[in-house]
Amino acid sequence: MNIGITLLWQTLAFAIFVWFCMKYVWPPLLAAIEERQKKIADGLADADRAAKDLELAQAKATDQLKEAKASANEIIESANKRKAQIVDEAKAEADAERAKIIAQGHAEIEAERNRVKEELRKQVASLAIQGAEKILERSIDPDAHSDIVEKLVAEI
Amino acid sequence: MAASGEALTPQGYIQHHLTNLTAGEGIWTWHVDSLFFSVGLGVLFLWVFRSVAKKATTGVPGKLQCFVEMIVEFVDNSVKETFHGKNALIAPLALTIFVWIFLMNFMDMIPVDWLPELAMAMGVPYLKVVPSTDLNITFSLALGVFLLIIYYSIKVKGVSGFAKELTLQPFNHKAMIPVNLLLESVTLIAKPISLALRLFGNLYAGELIFILIALMYGTNLALSALGVTLHLGWLIFHILVITLQAFIFMMLTIVYLSMAHEDH
Numbered sequence: 427m428n429i430g431i432t433l434l435w436q437t438l439a440f441a442i443f444v445w446f447c448m449k450y451v452w453p454p455l456l457a458a459i460e461e462r463q464k465k466i467a468d469g470l471a472d473a474d475r476a477a478k479d480l481e482l483a484q485a486k487a488t489d490q491l492k493e494a495k496a497s498a499n500e501i502i503e504s505a506n507k508r509k510a511q512i513v514d515e516a517k518a519e520a521d522a523e524r525a526k527i528i529a530q531g532h533a534e535i536e537a538e539r540n541r542v543k544e545e546l547r548k549q550v551a552s553l554a555i556q557g558a559e560k561i562l563e564r565s566i567d568p569d570a571h572s573d574i575v576e577k578l579v580a581e582i
Numbered sequence: 583m584a585a586s587g588e589a590l591t592p593q594g595y596i597q598h599h600l601t602n603l604t605a606g607e608g609i610w611t612w613h614v615d616s617l618f619f620s621v622g623l624g625v626l627f628l629w630v631f632r633s634v635a636k637k638a639t640t641g642v643p644g645k646l647q648c649f650v651e652m653i654v655e656f657v658d659n660s661v662k663e664t665f666h667g668k669n670a671l672i673a674p675l676a677l678t679i680f681v682w683i684f685l686m687n688f689m690d691m692i693p694v695d696w697l698p699e700l701a702m703a704m705g706v707p708y709l710k711v712v713p714s715t716d717l718n719i720t721f722s723l724a725l726g727v728f729l730l731i732i733y734y735s736i737k738v739k740g741v742s743g744f745a746k747e748l749t750l751q752p753f754n755h756k757a758m759i760p761v762n763l764l765l766e767s768v769t770l771i772a773k774p775i776s777l778a779l780r781l782f783g784n785l786y787a788g789e790l791i792f793i794l795i796a797l798m799y800g801t802n803l804a805l806s807a808l809g810v811t812l813h814l815g816w817l818i819f820h821i822l823v824i825t826l827q828a829f830i831f832m833m834l835t836i837v838y839l840s841m842a843h844e845d846h
Binding site: 435447 | 610613616624627628631634635640641643647650651655677722842
C-alpha cells in the first residue's frame with residue numbers, strides 16, 4: 427500500500443486522458459447531441475404549427491360551409507318568392523285574359539243577336555208584307571210603301 | 583480457490599490477492615498491474631468514445647452512440663447544474679473521471695481469481711486487478727483535481743485573492759490570520775484526501791469482501807453454496823457501489839472546481 431512513483435505516472439496519464447477527452451471526444455459528441463436536440467425541437471415546433479394550421483383550416487372550412495348553407499337557403503328562399511310572384515302574375519294575367527275573352531264573347535254574342543234580330547225583323551217584315559199582299563191580292567209596291575213597311579219593321 | 587504455492591492458508595490467500603505486481607524499490611516502486619489496468623481502461627474508454635465521436639451522426643443514432651450520448655448528457659447535465667461558470671475543461675474532465683473510475687471499479691466485478699490465476703499461469707506472481715483499490719491510483723486522481731483547484735483558484739481570483747480566501751475566512755480580522763490559514767488549509771487539503779480515501783476505502787473494502795467470499799469456495803459444498811449466494815448478493819449491491827463512487831468522485835470534482843471559480 428506504499429505510495430510511490432506510480433502516483434506520478436498515473437497523474438500524468440490522467441492529465442493526458444483529460445486532455446484527449448477535452449480535445450477529441452467531448453466536442454464532437456456534444457455537437458452531435460445539440461444538433462439533434464435542435465432538430466427534434468424544430469420537428470416538434472413544426473408539428474405544433476401544423477396542428478394549429480389544421481385547426482385553423484378546419485375552422486375556416488366550417489365557416490365556409492356555414493356560409494354556403496346560409497347562401498343556399500337565401501337562394502332557395504328568393505327562388506320561392508320569385509316562384510310565388512310568377513304564379514301570382516300568371517294568375518292575374520290569366521284572369522285578365524279570361525275576362526277579356528268573356529267580354530269579347532259577350533260582345534260577339536250581342537252583335538250576333540242584333541244581327542239575327544235584324545234578320546228576323548226583316549223576314550217578319552217581308553212575311554208581313556207577303557201576308558198583306560195576299561190579303562190585298564195585289565202587290566204592294568215596296569218602294570211606294572216602304573214607309574209603311576219600315577214603320578211595321580220598327581214596331582216588331 | 584487459491585492455487586499458488588504460498589497461498590494455501592486463508593491469510594496467505596488474502597495477502598496474495600492484496601499484493602501488487604511491483605517493479606523497483608521504495609519510493610520508486612512501480613505498481614505495474616495498477617498502471618497496466620488503469621491506463622488500459624483509460625485507453626479503452628477514450629478509444630470507444632473517440633470512435634463514437636468520429637462517427638457521431640445527428641440523425642438516428644446507433645445503440646452504442648445512444649449509450650455514449652446518454653453518459654455524455656448525464657455528465658453534461660450534472661456539470662451544468664453545479665458549475666455555472668464558463669470552462670471548457672470541466673465537462674470533459676468530469677466525463678473522464680466518471681467513466682474511468684467506473685471502469686476501474688468495474689474490474690471489481692470480475693471474479694477475484696480469474697485474472698490472477700491467468701497471470702500465474704503466464705508466470706506473473708502477483709496481480710491486483712482493481713486499480714481503484716490502489717492508493718496510488720486514487721491519490722493520483724485526487725492530486726490532478728487538487729492541482730486544478732489550485733490553478734483555477736489562482737487564475738480566477740489572482741494570487742492575492744486566493745491568499746485572502748485562505749487567510750481572511752472564516753474570521754475576518756487581522757489577528758485571526760494564523761487560525762484562518764490553519765482552518766482553510768485543512769479544508770483545502772481535506773478535499774483531495776477525502777476524494778482519494780473515499781474511493782479507495784469503498785473499493786478496497788468491496789474487494790476484500792469478494793476475496794473473503796471467494797475463500798468459502800475452497801472449503802465444503804454447503805459453504806460453497808452459501809458463497810455463491812453471498813457472491814451474487816454482494817455483486818448486485820456492488821453494481822450500485824461502483825457507480826455511486828464514480829459519480830461521487832465526479833460530482834465532488836465539479837463542486838470543488840466550482841468553488842474554486844467563485845469569487846467572494
